[in-house]
Amino acid sequence: MKGNIEMSEKKPANKRQKRPLTPKRKQQSRREFLRATALTAGVVGVSLLGFVPVMRGNTLRLRPPGALKTPEDEQQFFASCIKCGQCVQVCPVEAIELADLPDGFGIGLPYIDAREQACDFSCDGLQCVLACPTGALTHDLDYPADTRMGFARLARPKACLAMQGKGFKGQARGADYKGLLRYEEIDRWTPIPVSEHPYDLEICDLCVRQCPIEIRITQCEAAASEKQQQVARVAQQVGNECPPKHAITLEPEDLGDGIARMKPIVQEGCVGCGVCEMICPVESAAIVVDLDENADTVKGA
Amino acid sequence: MRYIRDSLAQVFGYKTPRPGKDQQSAEVRAIYEGKKGKLSKADVEAVRREHKGTFLNKWQKRRWATLILVNLLFVISFYFDVQLVEGSLTGARVIGFHFADLNSALQIALAYKHIVLNLVIGMVTVFVMWLLLGGRTFCSWVCPYHLLSEWAEYLHLWLVKKKLIKNHTFSRKVRTVLYVIFALLALLTGYTVFETISPTGILSRALIYGPGIALVWVGLLLLFEIFYSRRAWCRYVCPIGVTYGMVGVLSPVRVKYNAEACHHEGDCRKACLVPHVLDLTIRGGAVDVNQDVAADCTRCGMCVDVCPTDSLTYEVKGLSKMLK
Numbered sequence: 001m002k003g004n005i006e007m008s009e010k011k012p013a014n015k016r017q018k019r020p021l022t023p024k025r026k027q028q029s030r031r032e033f034l035r036a037t038a039l040t041a042g043v044v045g046v047s048l049l050g051f052v053p054v055m056r057g058n059t060l061r062l063r064p065p066g067a068l069k070t071p072e073d074e075q076q077f078f079a080s081c082i083k084c085g086q087c088v089q090v091c092p093v094e095a096i097e098l099a100d101l102p103d104g105f106g107i108g109l110p111y112i113d114a115r116e117q118a119c120d121f122s123c124d125g126l127q128c129v130l131a132c133p134t135g136a137l138t139h140d141l142d143y144p145a146d147t148r149m150g151f152a153r154l155a156r157p158k159a160c161l162a163m164q165g166k167g168f169k170g171q172a173r174g175a176d177y178k179g180l181l182r183y184e185e186i187d188r189w190t191p192i193p194v195s196e197h198p199y200d201l202e203i204c205d206l207c208v209r210q211c212p213i214e215i216r217i218t219q220c221e222a223a224a225s226e227k228q229q230q231v232a233r234v235a236q237q238v239g240n241e242c243p244p245k246h247a248i249t250l251e252p253e254d255l256g257d258g259i260a261r262m263k264p265i266v267q268e269g270c271v272g273c274g275v276c277e278m279i280c281p282v283e284s285a286a287i288v289v290d291l292d293e294n295a296d297t298v299k300g301a
Numbered sequence: 302m303r304y305i306r307d308s309l310a311q312v313f314g315y316k317t318p319r320p321g322k323d324q325q326s327a328e329v330r331a332i333y334e335g336k337k338g339k340l341s342k343a344d345v346e347a348v349r350r351e352h353k354g355t356f357l358n359k360w361q362k363r364r365w366a367t368l369i370l371v372n373l374l375f376v377i378s379f380y381f382d383v384q385l386v387e388g389s390l391t392g393a394r395v396i397g398f399h400f401a402d403l404n405s406a407l408q409i410a411l412a413y414k415h416i417v418l419n420l421v422i423g424m425v426t427v428f429v430m431w432l433l434l435g436g437r438t439f440c441s442w443v444c445p446y447h448l449l450s451e452w453a454e455y456l457h458l459w460l461v462k463k464k465l466i467k468n469h470t471f472s473r474k475v476r477t478v479l480y481v482i483f484a485l486l487a488l489l490t491g492y493t494v495f496e497t498i499s500p501t502g503i504l505s506r507a508l509i510y511g512p513g514i515a516l517v518w519v520g521l522l523l524l525f526e527i528f529y530s531r532r533a534w535c536r537y538v539c540p541i542g543v544t545y546g547m548v549g550v551l552s553p554v555r556v557k558y559n560a561e562a563c564h565h566e567g568d569c570r571k572a573c574l575v576p577h578v579l580d581l582t583i584r585g586g587a588v589d590v591n592q593d594v595a596a597d598c599t600r601c602g603m604c605v606d607v608c609p610t611d612s613l614t615y616e617v618k619g620l621s622k623m624l625k
Contacts (some may be wrong), residue, residue, distance in 0.1 A: 037476035050497035081414035084392030100513035135417035
């Protein structure tokens with residue numbers, strides 16, 4: 001009885017299964033088969049449209065720490081993410097968002113819009129990685145310095161305030177900016193809006209000053225020199241809680257015009273978290289995070 | 302054994318053959334014989350009318366309340382950051398315990414070809430939960446698309462009644478074909494292709510993390526169901542239903558049919574999302590006086606509500622006797 005009729009609204013009339021189908025039923029059966037074929041083609045076709053944005057590279061985004069990906073290839077990350085958003089929920093600065101339908105297969109995948117809200121590692125323990133139930137954010141990394149999200153680049157050196165020898169005074173991103181950062185000297189546990197933390201700098205060094213890796217290095221150095229905080233020193237010996245390499249430094253730049261310029265230099269320890277891009281007071285940001293590179297690929301080059 | 306065989310056949314889109322007289326118990330044959338010539342149309346209509354007067358939609362109300370509550374728990378938990386039910390319907394942590402939607406986890410296992418322990422724990426937890434609660438119970442008691450689809454169905458039925466549109470049915474085997482195709486696509490492409498268009502995931506995320514463009518797709522599905530084919534997504538497409546249908550085969554929570562008082566007027570089949578599971582309510586369709594409705598049933602209770610003769614009831618195998 002292939003392609004049997006299943007009209008819920010009509011009572012099946014045949015008492016015996018062996019009775020041959022009436023022409024009308026045969027026609028109905030044929031129609032159901034044809035519709036089913038069209039439905040299959042339609043549903044599969046629509047779902048495969050999701051491959052288009054992936055193929056065109058439109059879905060490459062800054063992913064949360066530990067995302068299973070190489071700079072060019074996010075397939076493993078796509079394959080393993082269950083799209084539950086638990087990483088979104090644990091992030092203390094709410095840096096993570098979930099992609100929408102235009103991302104095709106990437107729908108529901110977590111990403112970070114660094115300019116809006118970067119990952120500043122203020123959870124310390126990589127909460128998103130710990131929350132991930134599928135290993136799409138791999139548990140292979142333990143500390144912020146282990147992450148490889150991207151790599152920062154001074155994209156518009158001429159726009160950079162430090163490169164112009166300028167300072168910065170006021171709210172880094174204006175009064176209406178909603179982004180959060182943790183300022184440890186204010187509150188170790190709760191990030192606050194950047195707009196509530198105005199700066200007054202003789203020479204703008206925001207990208208270096210706010211870099212989570214640099215902040216951590218400074219703390220480690222202070223702890224080591226004071227030789228008091230043994231916990232920090234033990235951690236330093238056991239793992240690399242203290243970042244082994246600098247991420248960004250500010251170095252004097254001489255263009256021979258007598259202006260005291262400083263240039264942000266991205267170093268090997270950059271993890272691509274995007275805080276520099278977020279905090280850069282120039283519109284649009286002079287420093288950005290590139291997705292096609294990370295500390296490992298840069299080192300290899 | 303017959304229950305398992307019939308259940309799997311129906312989940313995969315096959316029609317279970319009507320039992321021959323030799324397959325039926327003497328008791329049920331006697332009941333069918335006894336009804337011959339006894340059920341006058343007027344009597345049946347009278348009972349139906351009386352039932353309609355006391356019709357409370359008891360199970361539907363409970364089900365809607367449960368469905369809304371479960372989904373609200375996710376929303377509230379995130380909104381007020383109480384960490385009670387974290388995540389969404391595809392993957393969650395309930396008071397810290399991993400829960401993973403079986404179909405989503407299966408897609409990932411096929412696409413990623415590797416499975417971490419946390420996901421295994423989540424899958425086992427959810428498998429055991431739905432094994433105890435009925436399998437496709439997920440569809441009607443939890444899935445947010447089911448609720449929207451139910452409302453769309455009322456609109457569809459009203460339009461059909463007004464003769465403005467006609468319902469178009471499909472061969473039910475298409476759901477099995479799509480299930481296999483989506484499994485193969487995950488395996489071969491390495492992408493969880495079905496998740497891209499799953500209205501369950503889209504709606505759950507939209508509720509918790511805010512609406513997006515993806516809701517347009519859900520809207521199109523609903524329009525298709527309203528104007529072209531009744532409950533098309535759940536009936537003919539959704540692989541989640543197939544996955545949980547298979548889980549439900551071994552579940553003790555079922556709807557039980559008793560042939561004794563049944564008038565065979567078919568009100569249950571008209572209300573049902575998966576009416577093929579109720580073929581046993583057609584006169585001569587049951588093998589015994591008491592028979593369980595097979596596992597493709599979503600345990601929604603619409604038939605229990607609508608049955609004028611109380612011939613369909615919920616039962617928990619093994620527990621019913623204790624509860625009495």
